[in-house]
Amino acid sequence: MNPVKVGICGLGTVGGGTFNVLKRNAAEIARRAGRGIEVVQIASRSAKPQYDTTGVALTSDPFDVVNNPEIDIVVELIGGYDLARELVMRAIENGKHVVTANKALIAVHGNEIFAHARSKGVMVAFEASVAGGIPVIKAIREGLSANRINWVAGIINGTGNFILSEMREKGRTFEDVLAEAQALGYAEADPTFDVEGIDAAHKLTILASIAFGIPLQFDKAFTEGITKLTIADVNYAEQLGYRIKHLGVARRTEQGIELRVHPTLIPEERLIANVNGVMNAVMVNGDAVGSTLYYGAGAGQEPTASAVVADLVDVVRVLTSDPQNRVPHLAFQPDSLSDLPILPISDCESAYYLRIQAKDHPGVLAQVASILSARGINIESIMQKEVEEQDGLVPMILLTHEVKEQKIDDAITALQQLKDIVGEVVRIRVEYLG
Template identity: 60%
Template sequence: MEPIKVGLLGFGTVGCGTYTVLRRNQEEIKRRAGRDIEIARIAVRNPAKAKSALATADGADGAAASTVAVTDDFNAVVDDPSIDIVAEMIGGTGIARELVLRAIANRKHVVTANKALLAVHGTEIFEAAHKNGVMVAFEAAVAGGIPIIKALREGLTANRIEYIAGIINGTTNYILSEMRDRGLDFATALKAAQALGYAEADPTFDIEGVDAAHKATIMSAIAFGVPVQFDKAYVEGISKLAAIDIRYAEELGYRIKLLGITRRTEKGIELRTHPTLIPAKRLLANVEGAMNAVVVHGDAVGTTLYYGKGAGAEPTASAVVADLVDVTRLHTADPEHRVPHLAFQRDRLSDTPILPIDEVTSGYYLRLRVADVTGVLADITRILANTGISIDALLQKESEQVDDHGKGETDIILITHETVEKNVNAAIADIEALRTVVSKVTKLRMESLN
């Protein structure tokens, strides 16, 4: 049978990784897919650079080096009638969006690792794919090599999914692991991560939670049968996280992880990315370094967890190539019934609202500094009780500083039971108004992940 022909748009880390994996495991993949999968054309801005990368990838047996055609004309690849699948490896939401839509209009299947594109323009892209009867596969967009899209969309179809909580950004998990292990502050840990290549020169998308929120948005849509709605996602990164909160959390039996969380509630769907305390004994709390892991809780299956590398050339290529094989195996299935892009049939998506962060339910970690005088704790606990918030754990750290009058200051750390965020915010405003409270209240969210 004829090879299935792939046109690659972009030849950076993931594009080159895809080429390398397909080449190295060609025989094994053919035994699985029943057809050769061939990268027939590559479009890049700088063909000379790509040719040099190709030669390097071909390695020692360069004599038999690939004859894959390289061009700087992206449209030529997307319009090429001999191409069956376009693999978009450019990234971003500009030219990538145009080329993906053009490929779809040309009735080509699309494989992409572009989470930003799908989180923001998913609805438009999936609609176009439906009209043209093609598949858009995106396993590589979430958690790299971990087949989490497949688990959610196919493996757990029996379940009413209750929540997903994932470490889905390796850069921030690496930084948080270093902050905890070595007692570093954020800025120092970031610099170390940059020096080792775990963080980019401009790390904003990673450290501010945007990348994780893109991925959480995609998982939320698939889990609950709603459209992708990145504009409704709450996004908070780790750049303001203080080393002292990592230590205090540890004393209380928790680890702090940047989690992408999406949860079904009676009021609507929660979709939020932020630093989160989780009990140290959970498997998820023990996912260290640049590794990713996603917890999915379904009503029938209970808690499941998926762990692996979330980034890097070959782990991401593992997901891209799996999508290429999937398209090869399944493009002949009835388009109305084969696996829907967002797990649910497109005409059966729900308009359940995404809740604003004020309406979210969570446990809370509160740290504040108080004057070391009688009655201050009573005032704080009274405010919390009046707001209907009960306390799960409390830590009072002995005075470190003593002022001229012999009076000290103390850190108080509280962990609350689950409550609605707006209640906690109201309580915090009241607490900060107390004369004995000498700092702003630091607030972090806590999930028990039972």
């Protein structure tokens, strides 16, 4: 089957990421979508030599893309309100499906755009507009569709969360961290959208609409920024057992919907209170499921591209498959499953925790170290405890670097033959999940 033809408007951070991911993972994506996805045209204001656009038509005018009769799906990644709106409406008018990462566009013009798309029978997908690579729109619209949703609460601006995390962890002032975030490229030269909560309010507006089934009403969101937060309050909150996060909260009450973005104290034992740095997380509470949480990178080149490309796959699956086979059972088309073998545990690799009960004799540690070393097992750390009163044995705890399980098996066999080691060596695998 011919590949689906895609045009991208905007080759900035997210546009470049989208282009790269489509290219790098082309085979894997086609195995999932049932069809290839080909970028045939890109509109960019300036040349971007860092992307290899060989074979792709380039233009400086994004209207060339939305008017290109060859293109099936337009990806809008220029951001902002007016031009983006005009492009998306024209693309829909031209019968093209649209994928966008533009939260401002959806929060402010979404009602109009969706109505137009329905009238023309095209799809508009916008997963990347909220929380970057975290598929939280899909989770709420589809995964939690059984629930009467009670509330949604999210850390949905990475810049703001980076600033608050640094203030708490390092005792730095708001101004100081903001300057660094700007230097690192996390924050814009004009940081208003991030630090005043406007960006978060755009995203919260979208989340509230899909959670409660209400039209998009960005103008009614209450927004308070983090610019006035002081170290003093961060510290007092900590002493009381709380963390301060810039939270978007949408809650259903009997009187109506609360829709508000503001600094918020959260009990430190909540998982979401421990989401730090530029990471995002969204909690969704439903009457059947209770509280759920979705965590990941809420911005950045490839995390946002991950959501854009997932939306492309969603559209392509609709264009390509029978509706009842839209998503293959095992995610990949049945005729393209991989025959990668499942490894036996002896060929698996991880780090290890070993606990050895040794007699309190000199030289045991040297014997242990020598057995490990002979098998190429590197020791990350050793903890030797006091002699235990009952049995006169010394517990010795080792953490190893990552190594094949077979080597640990061999080492344990050898260790258990040492006369100064008593009982079985305890072995527990270690995963860093970094």
